[in-house]
Amino acid sequence: xxxxxxxxxxxxxxxxxxxxxxxxxxxxxxxxxxxxxxxxxxxxxxxxxxxxxxxxxxxxxxxxxxxxxxxxxxxxxxxxxxxxxxxxxxxxxxxxxxxxxxxxxxxxxxxxxxxxxxxxxxxxxxxxxxxxxxxxxxxxxxxxxxxxxxxxxxxxxxxxxxxxxxxxxxxxxxxxxxxxxxxxxxxxxxxxxxxxxxxxxxxxxxxxxxxxxxxxxxxxxxxxxxxxxxxxxxxxxxxxxxxxxxxxxxxxxxxxxxxxxxxxxxxxxxxxxxxxxxxxxxxxxxxxxxxxxxxxxxxxxxxxxxxxxxxxxxxxxxxxxxxxxxxxxxxxxxxxxxxxxxxxxxxxxxxxx
Numbered sequence: 001x002x003x004x005x006x007x008x009x010x011x012x013x014x015x016x017x018x019x020x021x022x023x024x025x026x027x028x029x030x031x032x033x034x035x036x037x038x039x040x041x042x043x044x045x046x047x048x049x050x051x052x053x054x055x056x057x058x059x060x061x062x063x064x065x066x067x068x069x070x071x072x073x074x075x076x077x078x079x080x081x082x083x084x085x086x087x088x089x090x091x092x093x094x095x096x097x098x099x100x101x102x103x104x105x106x107x108x109x110x111x112x113x114x115x116x117x118x119x120x121x122x123x124x125x126x127x128x129x130x131x132x133x134x135x136x137x138x139x140x141x142x143x144x145x146x147x148x149x150x151x152x153x154x155x156x157x158x159x160x161x162x163x164x165x166x167x168x169x170x171x172x173x174x175x176x177x178x179x180x181x182x183x184x185x186x187x188x189x190x191x192x193x194x195x196x197x198x199x200x201x202x203x204x205x206x207x208x209x210x211x212x213x214x215x216x217x218x219x220x221x222x223x224x225x226x227x228x229x230x231x232x233x234x235x236x237x238x239x240x241x242x243x244x245x246x247x248x249x250x251x252x253x254x255x256x257x258x259x260x261x262x263x264x265x266x267x268x269x270x271x272x273x274x275x276x277x278x279x280x281x282x283x284x285x286x287x288x289x290x291x292x293x294x295x296x297x298x299x300x301x302x303x304x305x306x307x308x309x310x311x312x313x314x315x316x317x318x319x320x321x322x323x324x325x326x327x328x329x330x331x332x333x334x335x336x337x338x339x340x341x342x343x344x345x346x347x348x349x350x351x352x353x
Contacts, residue, residue, distance in 0.1 A: 001147070002037040002038060002145070002147070003035060003036045003037050003038075003147050003148065004036065004037060004038045004039070004040070004144060004145050004146050004147050004148070004178075005027075005030060005036050005038070005039045005040065005146060005147075005148050005149070005150065006040045006042065006140060006141050006143075006144045006146035006149055006180075007023060007027060007040075007041060007042070007149055007150050007151060008040075008041055008042030008043060008044050008085070008140070009023075009042075009043065009044060009066055010044045010045075010047050010048040011043050011044070011045050011048050011059055011062035011063045011065065011066045012048050012052070012058070012059070012062060012204060013062055013065065013204045014062075014065050014066075014069060014211045014212065014213050015065075015066060015069040015070075015211070015212050016202055016204070016209035016210055016211045016212060017193065017202070017209070017210045017211075017212065017249075017253075017294070017298070018152075018192075018193040018201075018202035018209065019069075019212075020073065020212055020301075021185065021193055021252045021253070022151075022152035022185060022192070022193060023150055023151060023152055023185070024069075024070070024073045024075075025073070025185075026150050026183065026185050026186070027039075027041065027073075027075060027080075027150055028073055028074040028075060030148075030150060030183070031074075031075065031076060031079050031080050032074075032076075032079070036148070038081070038144070038329075039079060039080040039081065040080070040081045040083065040144045040146070040326060040329070041070060041075055041080050041081065041082050041083070042083055042084075042085050042140060042326075043063055043066050043067065043082070043083070043084050043085060043319075044085045044140070045059050045060075045063055045084055045085050045086050046085045046086045046091070046092070046136070047085065047133060047136055047137070048062075049086075049129070050127055050129035050130035050132075050133060050136075051120060051127060051130050053127065053129070063084060063319075064312065064315060064316075067082065067315050067318070067319055068213075068305050068308050068309060068315065069212050069213065069305065070082060071304070071305075071308045071315065071318075072212065072213075072301045072302070072304040072305035072308060073212070073301055073304075074304075077318045077321075077322065081322045081325050081326055082318055082319060082322040083319065083322040083323040083325070083326035084319055084323050085140065087323035087324075087326075087327065088143070088323065088326050088327045088330050089327070090143060090327065090330035090331055090333070090334040091136070091139050091140055091143055091330060092139075093334060094139035094142065094143055094330075094333070094334060094337060095132065095135055095136045095138075095139040097337065097341065098135050098138055098139055098165050098169070099132060099135055101165055101168045101169060101172070102134075102135055102161070102164075102165060102168075106161070106164075107131060107132065107134060107135070107161075110134050110157050110158070110161055111157045112134070112154060112155065112157045112158050113131070113133060113134060113157075115154075116130075116133075117130075120205075133158075134157075134158050134161040134162070135161075135165070137158050137161075137162060138161065138162035138165040138166070141159075141162050141180050142162070142165075142166060142177045142178065142180075142333065143329070143330040143333045143334070144326070144329055144330065144333070145177075145178040145329075145333060146178065146180045147178060147180060147181065148180065148181050148182075148183050149162075149180050149181070149182055149183065150182075150183040150184075151182060151183070151184070152184075152185070152192060153184060153192050154192060154201070155182075156182060156184075159180065159182045162180060163179060163180065165177075166178070166179050166180070167179070169337075169340075173337075173340040173341055174340050176336055176337060176340040177337075193248065193249070193252060194245045194248060195208025195209065195245075196208050196209070196210065196222050196223070196225065196226045196227065196245065197226075197227050198226075198227030198245050210222050210223070210294065212298060212301050212302070212305070213302055213305055214298070214302075215302075216295055216299075219291065219294055219295060219298065220291050220295075223287055223290055223291040223294060224284075224287050224288075224291065226245055226246055226249075226287060226290075227245050228244055228245065228246050228283045228286075228287075229244050229283075232276075232283060235279075235280060235281065235282040236279045236280055237279050238277060238278055238279040239276040239277060239279070239281070239283075240277075241273045241276055241277055246283070246286055246287060246290055247273060247276075247286075249290055249294070250269055250272075250286075250289075250290055250293065251269070253290075253293050253294055253297055254269050254293055256268060258289075258292070258293050258296065259272075261296075262289055262292045262293065263289050272286070272289075
């Protein structure tokens with residue numbers, strides 16, 4: 001059985017460090033591991049339209065921004081198929097068929113959907129397309145016969161619902177769809193990076209992000225303004241490391257060589273944490289170290305992005321060719337689905353049989 005990956009992002013703006021540690025870095029690692037036969041990376045513009053229907057130009061403008069971030073992070077079009085969701089019309093048809101296998105109450109119970117609805121203040125005016133987001137995601141995953149889906153922890157309820165749809169379809173129509181498995185970031189701190197304001201999730205809409213394309217001075221300002229332990233008022237005060245965004249970011253980004261280069265008086269992150277816990281270590285010093293760590297991580301990404309920005313026609317061709325290849329793959333799955341449901345009426349005179 002082929003090993004296949006499907007994953008992607010909504011083009012609602014430039015990608016940030018939460019995307020990077022939560023999924024992008026892992027995608028690049030998996031891409032280069034040699035363990036997967038096919039890798040599909042989707043720019044989910046159709047899903048972005050579910051809550052931007054009146055402003056499609058926002059989604060359109062962000063497609064190239066996301067593609068640039070993908071390429072800058074190391075996704076390689078020679079190894080991964082980068083494509084635009086709406087350019088694969090088979091996904092819409094699969095979504096429609098899967099809708100009949102899911103109840104309204106089941107979608108309402110999906111924790112990710114509930115959280116997103118609350119965050120957007122939709123209340124009673126929920127667009128149907130947005131409400132059906134988990135079903136659309138199941139179509140995306142199954143269309144490419146994905147065996148693995150690398151995502152952040154917050155997307156686990158979505159994948160569970162996809163697995164339910166797969167099992168339901170296969171039990172009703174026969175073994176047709178592939179049952180996918182979730183791949184979470186190996187580093188627990190990367191599964192959900194908090195915003196710089198201390199809120200549970202980094203989000204563009206909350207304005208608490210560090211973007212992959214931010215310039216050095218902008219990164220420095222954001223790091224130095226980060227929320228930290230509110231009770232750590234003086235340098236000599238004992239501080240709390242657990243749940244402290246500054247240390248969560250260090251857990252996610254820091255490598256031993258960064259101590260050797262930027263903070264040689266400490267042997268590693270655990271010694272730094274111990275000092276903070278017992279007091280005598282100020283937030284400013286820790287934030288200055290974190291700034292240097294993040295600058296070191298993001299500089300090569302930012303430089304690669306600037307290089308790709310000078311080759312936009314090439315990026316356009318990567319997306320066009322990738323979308324054509326993705327459509328061919330999804331068309332084969334749709335044909336199998338229609339056959340399993342016995343609605344391929346004009347194939348081999350099936351309507352007469």
